[in-house]
Amino acid sequence: MRAIVLDSDDQYRITELDEPAPGPGEVAVRVAYAGVQWGDTMVKDGLFPVPRPFVPGFEASGHIVAVGPGVDGGRVGERVTALATGGAHAEVVVVPAVLALAVGELSLRTAAAFGWGTPTAYDLVHTVARVREGEHVLIHGAAGGVGGAAAQFARLAGAGRIVGVAGSADRAAYAARSGFDRILLREEFPAGLGDERFDVVLDPVGGPTRQAGLRALAPHGRLVAYGALGGHAPVLADADDLLGDGRSLMTYNGNLLSRTHPERLADSARRALDLLTAGRIRIDVTAEYDPADLGLAVRRLREGATHGKSVLRVAGRLTPLPASPTGADTRPATPAGT
Template sequence: MSTLPATMRAHAFKTNGGPEVFESIELPVPGLDDRSVLIEVAFAGVNFAEVQHRRGEFGEPDGPGGYDVPGLEASGCVVAVGDGVTEVRVGEEVAAYLPAFGGYAQFAVTSADFVRPVGALPLEVAAGVPCVYPTAYGLVSDVGRLRAGDSVLIHSASGGVGGAAARIARASGARHVFGTVGSPAKQPAGYDALFSREAFADQVLEATDGRGVDLVLDPIGGPVRAASLQVLAPFGRVAVFGDQGRHDDWTEDVWALWKNSRAVAGYNIGDVARRAPATIGGHLERALAALASGELPYEAPSVVPIAEVAEVHRGFEAGERSGKTVLRVG
């Protein structure tokens, strides 16, 4: 640690609000404990959860100096490790999930449970993997229990998790992969059909000859979540992983679930990271290998200088961005 600088440049916020609250400031370089890995960040992935973080949906800033640094995923080079770390070594290029945030900075620290070598994958691509792909694997495999021959419907199909889940579902033997989009201008690849999010139910039933789909992945909530139940095949599941629509709390009658042989399940990567951290590390390792080998295809992310982070967040809130966006930090 003695060869590292004492401070680092970070893009952070001291008050919750719109994108204008971002500041470029100096903060102390994070310290290590026995299981920590310190990474010099090259690229940081951008996720909608970071918009929620900035807006105050996870609470008020309480980091060093009263500032919070967003960023759930990053790639870069390991510069220091704790005494108990064996998964990676100093000098290795890695991707890392950051459950406590911190990716929008020159250096970030996280548990070795959430850090894996990138192998042959380019660092800018790897930066968009650590949060998105473990979430997608968790939704498709752990919660969704997708089997070969199943059909799946993915809301927010043009988003990072949506695109990753579509690739994973296809590789897992899904018969049909459908998606919904909020704007007709968004036409992501990899789907058998795309439907308007405002009027998808009849279209899904028509596309499946009235049977419905076996699995729905829903980060939207509200009316979209309610309508998703109506397009489920027998024993179908709605896997919930967000509330981007900022709707009031959604409820469903258990009697109706029972009578119609339906299920609703949830996936929260923060909860899994706290209670089953090895699951996140395993999915991250699997994803990096599958992307590097070509088993899972990928599109190059949009790379934006970190100085433009406020504009990137504005685009996310306006629903103008699709695919994966990463910030060039180093």
């Protein structure tokens, strides 16, 4: 098969590799589209070490072409969205069967964009923070795939007010389409909030932003940390101080959940997928790239130049390039879900 590899010189190349075969409890998916997500930037920047050459890509859509032992053979031919731990930027990717979800007639382009971000947003709102009727919610990264989906899920959960934080005026204008009641620019946070307090804060940023988010919690409020886009500066929280107002600092790690309790992640993903197919939420695919432009896609995501979701069109587009490496490891566990 053909695949994109990230080589030891930090360059993406397209090469020929052996097609992976599914093991017990796994399926092989012939990839139509693959998502581009924050985990791709982290691997490219060396924030999470992986063996190189490495086939990147953590989310894909396509058709199941083979099943491993213990998987119903009737799934061959099924149209799915698949959550991977690497290897999705290739013609075929192997994933746990439980994390390959049937999508029915949903467009495969949208199914790839569903990826890790939509189940993450669902879990943040429904499983971890448990947003209640009338509650006020603050969402950082409002123009991203997770932030936009979280705003929609929070509205469906009955949130009374939803405030977003975005990195630029352009991104704020885009985020407004997801139903936020108000959007602040990053430089306006937290001063722009005034005395407003929130029942739920969703924070993928960390550092001073997380510290300010804790201060912005109302009594019994919950801050959910699910990333550290702003760096890994320690955030100090006094448990006794939090206890006095009933405030909570919580965390969510979708990649860990996929390895410890994949059935829980799959359940949330199915619930989110049902809402998507019913037209109750939407996913915006705002950029589509050819495989040869993966480096551009990752760079634009890192720089905040993209809104919503970016995808690669894989089917029929992976053309080999000369002088490519061989022997890439397509399936090590790597960070995903951001």
